[in-house]
Amino acid sequence: MSLTELQLEAASDQAEAIEQRLFELGAVSVEFGDAGDEPLFEPPPGAHPLWTTVRLKALFTDDLRAEIAAAALSEHSLPGTSIPVSAIDDRDWIRAGLAGLTRIHSGGDLWIVPSWEAPPEVDGGVFVHLDPGLAFGTGSHPTTAMCLAALAGAPPRGQRVLDYGCGSGILAIAALKLGAAYALGVDIDPQAVLATQDNAARNDIDPGRLDALTPEAEPALADFDLVLANILAGPLVALAPTLARSARPGGRLLLAGLLDWQAGEVMAAYRDEFDIDIGAERDGWVLLDGCRR
Ligand SMILES: C[S@@+](CC[C@H](N)C(=O)[O-])C[C@H]1O[C@@H](n2cnc3c(N)ncnc32)[C@H](O)[C@@H]1O
Structure with missing residues (x-):
């Protein structure tokens, strides 16, 4: 057109x-x-x-x-x-917007590979094939990149993972490819739920290992070994009770989407239930890393 x-x-x-x-x-x-x-x-x-x-x-x-x-x-x-x-x-506007997107090494064995590119020839590589469609999450943004690096550095083998604010599903799918037993993606945007399902199929994820839902579907939020949420500081503060009850005692919490000057406020919202601290920083963004008491 x-x-x-x-x-x-x-x-x-x-x-x-x-x-x-x-x-x-x-x-x-x-x-x-x-x-x-x-x-x-x-x-x-x-x-x-x-x-x-x-x-x-x-x-x-x-x-x-x-x-x-x-x-x-x-x-x-x-x-x-x-x-x-x-x-x-x-021209194809969605493709044009994604034109600069290329393969990203996220750390360890983990690579994010746009659906239109071939994976790199590396031994033992774990490849997430991704087409973000209309959803956020290509792996290039510092907030996503820090979450991916944390996953690659401590692969959640055998774990149940919650990806709250899943966008393209990049974090849930990376966790599954790194050996997680099950992942639940939740997003308020129905386009993100669709993108997550599409990307899961693109990566041959067994449908029994991943669900993607909006909060209205009232997903069961309890007993997760790892809770990831890359949203923004305001929603992260508001979601503290939801994310706290989602994590099992001893479970890990990774929060991203906040700027360094917002870390204190977000940590304060989680301190009653989590031991939590800054885990990484990139370009003014921080990753909070917590453990449920
Ligand atoms: C920054 S994107 C993160 C996408 C992907 N997880 C990543 O790390 O690249 C944030 C996502 O959170 C979703 N979101 C925002 N507020 C939310 C809320 N209150 N509950 C659930 N999802 C939310 C947005 O629709 C968006 O897809």
Whole structure:
């Protein structure tokens, strides 16, 4: 499908109204970006800050509609800025976004291999073949990479593993490939549940060894030897009671998705039930490593 892109810059207090208008004018997607150079750091839960000046990019399936939208919105763009309209090449957008993705050595014998690449020729390699689809989890993000390195460093052989916030299923599948007996993936996003099931099939995982569910399905959360959760600091704090009852006494807890300055707050939420400390740090992100008392 060929697409036409329209771009305009607007003040942050105008951005949502313009987004609404773009959809009314036939846009099929609208993306917000930084029109200046104003980094936004991780906001507190529930906050959705915008840049002072926002660049909106809208996609249309019809170039005429895009031209009409550009004319209709001319008075809303910032003074002195134009509203360029341009054709976008026809290509597979999901694949294009993944184009930079390649094989990743996660540590030990563990490798993450995109589904369109051949595994490396290494002796004793454990390969997770992965297509993230619409879900998060390619192995390249520091938070995922730290979890994978922890799994590779202490393979959970024979264990029952919970991957809470499973995304593409990368952690659950890596645990199974490293010898776990069973893994449960849980995610609030149904696309992630589907991606996990697809990736499990891609890796020839016996269906009896992995379940992937949304929390609404009320999965049985108890007696796990290893609990992994790579989410964000806010949800990790909120999920502390759920994850605590999921781990058996003596079980291991690995938490990721938090920045170094958030470690104290997250550890405090788990300290009643776990001995917990920082296990690894990468690019400002930390991995918390705990043991259920
Ligand atoms: C950062 S991704 C991690 C994906 C994968 N486990 C990895 O390590 O790459 C976080 C995932 O957690 C899910 N998530 C966010 N909040 C959640 C919650 N409260 N309960 C369950 N899943 C949640 C998101 O939908 C997303 O798929």
